[in-house]
Amino acid sequence: MRKKVIIFGAQGALGKQLDVRARSDYDVLTWHKGDIDITDEDLVKKKVAAEMPDIIINAAAYNAVDRCEQDEEEKHQAELINGAAVGFLAQAALAAGALFVHFSTDYVFSGDASEPYQENSEPAPLNVYGQSKLRGEKEIIKLSGRGLQWRLIRTARLFGPPGEGEGAKENFFLALLKLSRRQPEIKVIDREEIGSFTYTVDLAAAVFDLLQSGQGAGIYHLANSGQASWFEAAVHFFRSIGSRVAVLPIRSADYPRPARRPLFSVLANTKLPPVRDWQTALDEYISTLKE
Template structure:
């Protein structure tokens, strides 16, 4: 099948390209190729390629920056207006739209129950709000027959993509900080699941190959942990002695609130392996 990947040089997009190139005809685009918010450029690409599937990995995910009014406009453009436009184009050109969202669409305040695919989002920060608004635009078009997979995930880690804007993961940051600091302070709250980008890419490929029912999917590696617990696991696997001190979310001065509990529950497809196994593989491949 012909597949277009937007954001193809990012951390997730790069893994999707590696995973899908064996069985599909790929057209991979990143910001160096064209501006995804340029409607004419996007339209011309779709007219030329006529894809069967479009995978959108474009997102504005600087959580704290989204609290700034002007930067939130950028977040809305990429996280809401772009998926809205892609959903319209998917109907026009009859392709399957695959879009990624986040655990931050849930507030994590009212329950300690894992969030299922059917739970109603209620974000507590502007980043989560922008992603939820993008989800809502896709679901509007689903009523008109849109073919879509809306995939929620959380705490991505894995090989860094080729884009200059590709961000290091939490584990990358922890390892780097440990080289220069005798003690690290890490939040022992914000319980959720880490997700290994090669595993997420493989799970996405399985949705495609199995012709899964259109809808919302939660794809995460199993094993809910806090940031602090994740850091302990990292240094244990590295056999590295690092003093890690737990702190509360409130001990950090950050513009955006974070959910204390945003564990996604995968009820629809084969569960991904425990994050510890994925992290061990990632570290072995460094």
């Protein structure tokens, strides 16, 4: 008998790829914010209890990093969606006896490290967004002792086919492509904000490989192998698409934003098979843009 999976945030870029990947092996229910408000605790628990899924995957998130840093209402939304609501979903999973899968971010780290962050590295977020995601992590971990089965997956810098609907976020490379059509040169941060990049197609595949591997509860890091600055990734992107746009390196101080970013937030995957390198994954994504 096929297991039942509920995917929250199913219209987002990651949610869509999780849906695509799951359908061959699972009975899938996809819920987006038009179907359910995950910040409504009673509604979440009622709807999950009515379905009694085997697995709940939460791909819903608030990710307007700068808006929540400078606006109190946006900060409240980040704390609700990334923090409290994760607790509601985890409690609903526990009550249903379901495995709970949730995604977090490299922004839970300070960026002070000189080596990639491992799964057990100490979080110390620099901004409101990172703090809200860390609260979500803590909501899950505190239920672990009560019997919750969980997999917490930290990832970073997602790119891939776009999501749908209100609030769908444009990935870095699509934003670059649009900019290149309007201006002959683009300034991008280099030598700082070094991180991991993640192709949503590869991430979705790795998630279900993890679920079928027998690995236990815990924190996992999943991103494409390798590391890069935003500048290095931009140079590779434009070279691969054959664009002649000039990409100019700048420092973080030259591009001030409300929220501080970690200067180094590469994720070390020490528990799972490595995912292919980000350059190969990006080239595959680029081939889909040309179709």
